[in-house]
Amino acid sequence: MTEGTRTSFADAYGPWAVVAGASDGTGAALARELGRRGVNVVLVARRRALLEELAAELPVDTRVVALDLSADDAAESLASATADLEVGLVVFNAGADAHGTTFLEQPIDDLRGLIRRNCTTVMETCHRFGAPMVARGRGGLVLVTSGAAWAGGSHVAAYGATKAFDLVLAESLWAEWHHAGVDVLALVLGATDTPSLRRLLERHGGSFGELADPDDVAVEALDHLADGPSWIYGFPDPTGASPLGALPRRQAVELLSMGSAAMHRDT
Numbered sequence: 001m002t003e004g005t006r007t008s009f010a011d012a013y014g015p016w017a018v019v020a021g022a023s024d025g026t027g028a029a030l031a032r033e034l035g036r037r038g039v040n041v042v043l044v045a046r047r048r049a050l051l052e053e054l055a056a057e058l059p060v061d062t063r064v065v066a067l068d069l070s071a072d073d074a075a076e077s078l079a080s081a082t083a084d085l086e087v088g089l090v091v092f093n094a095g096a097d098a099h100g101t102t103f104l105e106q107p108i109d110d111l112r113g114l115i116r117r118n119c120t121t122v123m124e125t126c127h128r129f130g131a132p133m134v135a136r137g138r139g140g141l142v143l144v145t146s147g148a149a150w151a152g153g154s155h156v157a158a159y160g161a162t163k164a165f166d167l168v169l170a171e172s173l174w175a176e177w178h179h180a181g182v183d184v185l186a187l188v189l190g191a192t193d194t195p196s197l198r199r200l201l202e203r204h205g206g207s208f209g210e211l212a213d214p215d216d217v218a219v220e221a222l223d224h225l226a227d228g229p230s231w232i233y234g235f236p237d238p239t240g241a242s243p244l245g246a247l248p249r250r251q252a253v254e255l256l257s258m259g260s261a262a263m264h265r266d267t
């Protein structure tokens with residue numbers, strides 16, 4: 001990356017970015033890539049020690065905010081922890097399903113937490129951080145979503161529903177904000193090599209074959225921040241149609257269920 005590109009990225013999306021879900025995987029890779037692009041980073045996740053380690057290695061200013069994004073007041077806490085900063089970019093990355101089981105196997109409290117983290121906190125974060133960006137006439141928002149958003153499927157009931165929420169929310173905000181100078185991207189990921197996915201695969205004995213590399217995802221996502229409303233990582237036509245969109249709904253649901261079964265050699 002040339003110095004000019006680095007400066008113009010930081011001018012468009014700096015001086016501060018918030019990465020929600022930054023302690024490992026794609027979130028940590030995005031934070032590192034933002035640091036390379038000269039944007040200061042607020043690192044948010046539950047594991048403070050990992051965030052502090054990451055902060056120490058970034059070549060920019062950082063702030064560590066240890067926070068459970070499933071908490072009722074998470075967006076409010078995040079807003080007050082960053083109230084003195086000019087935030088030009090928000091990346092909401094936290095969002096995987098820690099269980100990977102069927103709907104009825106998941107404790108109802110965990111499902112409530114999933115909805116709060118992936119829907120309520122995401123929505124409130126967009127509202128709080130989006131308003132000043134729109135007023136300023138510049139900025140960016142990335143909501144990380146999933147191929148599980150394309151259709152229903154077994155083992156992804158509530159998770160897929162939250163990811164569909166994030167996809168539609170991001171696309172809608174793109175429609176409302178891009179003319180105001182704020183770039184919004186729904187970043188649609190397939191199987192990606194993160195500690196969270198590795199834990200699920202180890203637990204269930206499944207395999208997804210080749211996994212996307214979080215560092216590659218981070219570079220591509222930030223390179224294409226202005227190419228919304230959505231970016232399907234790893235697809236030949238990343239701005240194209242939903243890959244299941246042409247199928248009858250039943251076939252789409254069966255195909256998606258076969259995909260999630262790859263993680264479940266134990267079922």
Ligand SMILES: NC(=O)c1ccc[n+]([C@@H]2O[C@H](COP(=O)([O-])OP(=O)(O)OC[C@H]3O[C@@H](n4cnc5c(N)ncnc54)[C@H](OP(=O)(O)O)[C@@H]3O)[C@@H](O)[C@H]2O)c1
Nearest residue numbers: 021023024025045046047069094095096146191192194196
């Ligand atoms: N990995 C894949 O194969 C895959 C596929 C499709 C889509 N995605 C999407 O990619 C994103 C990242 O997924 P991932 O596999 O890296 O797993 P993840 O479990 O979402 O973890 C990513 C980060 O989020 C943080 N996090 C999770 N729950 C949190 C909470 N309640 N409060 C605060 N921080 C929290 C984790 O740190 P702490 O544990 O320290 O809090 C970690 O830093 C998600 O939105 C997921 O839906 C992933």
